Each structure stands twice: as structure tokens, then as C-alpha cells.
Amino acid sequence: MIDLNVCSVHCGAMARTQGSHSDITGPKVRDAALRLFARHGFAAVSMRQIAGEVGVQAGALYNYTPDKQSLLFSLLKGHMDDLLAAWAAEPTARDPVESLARFTRFHIRFNIERPEAIFISYMELRNLAPENFAVIEKQRRAYEDELEAILRAGVAQGCFEVPDPKIATLAVIAMLTGVNTWYRAGGRLSLDEVQQIYWDMVRRAVGA
């Protein structure tokens, strides 16, 4: 149909001094899939649509993923790895109040910086094959456990008033994640103002 790059015979024989097509096409496939899955949903997006965004034919996608399911899992897994690594790289604090403040600001910033990945991480869990779901679910719990540990430390030290740390964990995360439903860069409030407003609410919610 449309032949954009009839490199075919020639390129294979040429000295390939830098990145092959796959070094470029691979990330483009992931970017297109992330964007389309976030916009229309995994089930509503076809491999042909993704290929169209990338500028290749559908068959070529299978050089980069064994199937559509693996593509979704790879995106979600990569996102959760990023999340856990980024939080692990944050400087730690002794004081639970300061830890909670850092978690609050971190979570808001991280989420706002990658709205599409956050969106599919919440919306497309049900489209994961069971074994893939189990992996992501475990990582999600590991992240929740980070916040729960902060709350429990604060309760133990008497600086938080939280009757049920597990529920408070889920409540705080739900509240913070909600930012993504309305925040738009260049809107009424800066990231810093948003972080401050939510920190005030979180701080009071846990009785700090």
C-alpha cells in the first residue's frame, strides 16, 4: 500500500554505523501503544492502528512484541519498575511527618509527569492475563506498603492519629491519584501549589 522506506536490499548490505531501525522503531511502537491504549483502551485499539501511528505495516510490530498482550504487560511493568525505582531513589527522612510530606509530593509529581502510563495502569489491569496481573499487583502492593510503613511509624511515634493504617494508606493514595483527573499543565495552579494544597489535606487527614 504505502511504501515509506523501501530500503530493502540495500540497507542490509550497508555498513550500519549507528542505530538500526529497531532502535528507533521499538520505542516508537511503545510510545504509540501507550498513547492509543490510554486514549481508547486496550481492547478498542488494533495492532493496525498502532502500526499506522508508527508508520509501518501491522506485521512489522511482531518484531518488537510477541503479541498484543505482551505489549500491554511490558508497558505496565516498565511503569511500575520506574515508580518503585524513583521512590527508592528519593532521599529518606527520619521524621514520619517529613516522610509523609515527601511521599505526597513525590506521588503527585510522578503521576502528573506521566498521565498516560498512570491512566492505563489503573484502567487496563483487567486486560492483563492472570499471570501478568499477579506481577503488577505485587508491585502495586509494594508501593502501597511504602506509604503504610510511614503511617505505622508515625502512629508508633505518636505523631499521627490513624485508627486503621491500611485503609488510611488506600485513602491517601486514592486522594492523591485523583489529581490526574483534573490537573493540566499551564492551568490555574502550579505543580508546587497543587502539592502544597494536597499536603495540607493529607497532613490533617492523618492527624499530624
Place this chain on the structure above:
Amino acid sequence: MIDLNVCSVHCGAMARTQGSHSDITGPKVRDAALRLFARHGFAAVSMRQIAGEVGVQAGALYNYTPDKQSLLFSLLKGHMDDLLAAWAAEPTARDPVESLARFTRFHIRFNIERPEAIFISYMELRNLAPENFAVIEKQRRAYEDELEAILRAGVAQGCFEVPDPKIATLAVIAMLTGVNTWYRAGGRLSLDEVQQIYWDMVRRAVGA
């Protein structure tokens, strides 16, 4: 659009002492669609699957909905109508603190009682045709405005400390709606205990 009681030539002349097939099949179609959409997602569910749940052939569904999109819209519209009507039927309070307490308890109970409808109301908005989305979005804002009015009244009377009522509204709703991600009937906590825990957090979050 949907003719619920045609029953063709015969029934029209007969004394119809009780429900025709359509009186039974219609609700069954809606129930099956709600359950399947919630479980697998709108795009992933076929009309044949819905028909299979109901116990009819796919073609018969079109006696109850002009198309798949209208079926989704009808479910979401019905849910939002129920939500707004149920809140309107709640007894009102003069005191903003008491109003907020009632809203908190109402929202949690209403959501917990119909997890599937709540789920698709959040997940399937993007699968609505633009004109249908506009209708649901308007209703969603009307509901948010109810809470925002409570918060603004509380700020005006000096019983809440909320720098940005709009954001506080969205934060509180996000926190409360999060209950549905973990609550299961017969679990560790009763509905009443959950309502109490969340009310404590909401109350403190708004500085009441």
C-alpha cells in the same frame, strides 16, 4: 427508540395479565450488559456474549437497544439519574459539618451498593459517543457541585479551613470513591465502620 411492549400482532389484542417476554428480557439484557461491561470492559464485550448471558440470540438484543453504544449510555444515564435522585432525597442539614457528614456517608453507601455501575461510570466514559459523554459529564459535575456547595458554606461560616473548595471537592470524592477498590461485603469492616473511618479523615482534611 426502544419499544418495550410491542409483542407484535397477538399480544396487542390479548388481555395482557402480566409481563410479556420483553418485560423480563429487557431488564435481563441491562443486567447482563452491566455485569459484563464491568468485568471485561465495553470494548471487550460482544453483543453475542451479552445475548449468551441472557439466553437469546444476538439479533434479539436489538429489540431492546438500537445499538451497543445506546446500551452503554442508557446504563450510565440511569446510574447518574439514580445518584442525583438519591442524594436529592436525603434529608438536608443546616450545619455544614453535618451536611458533609451526611454526604460522606451517603457517597460511601451508595457506591458500595452498586459496585458494577460505579465501575463502568468511571471506566467507560471514554467509550461514550461525544454527545452522550457531554450528558453524563454534566450530571457528574452537578453531583460535584453539591459537595462544593457544602464546603463553600462551611468556609463562609468559618467551620471549615479549605483554601481551594473546588480541589477539596475533587480530593474528597476521589478518596471516598476509592473505597470501592477494596471494600468487600462480609470483610473485616462493616459498612458503618468504614463510614466512620472515612468521615474522621474527611472531617480532619477540611479542618472541621
Place this chain on the structure above:
DNA sequence: GTCTATAAGGTGATAGAC
């Protein structure tokens, strides 16, 4: 009101040319 049959087209994935 429900059935069967069908239209018209989309789906994920693969084979083999280049």
C-alpha cells in the same frame, strides 16, 4: 419477540519475498 442467515468489514497473528 425470537430465530436463522447474512452482509460488510475488522481482528490477531503468521509466511515468505525482498
Place this chain on the structure above:
DNA sequence: GTCTATCACCTTATAGAC
């Protein structure tokens, strides 16, 4: 690595028999 072509199957929706 990407193409074209294809397989086997699924999709929504409609037509007409009963």
C-alpha cells in the same frame, strides 16, 4: 526489518421467516 498476502475467526447490525 519491513513488506504483502493470507488464514481463520470475530464483529455489529439487519432482513425476513415464524
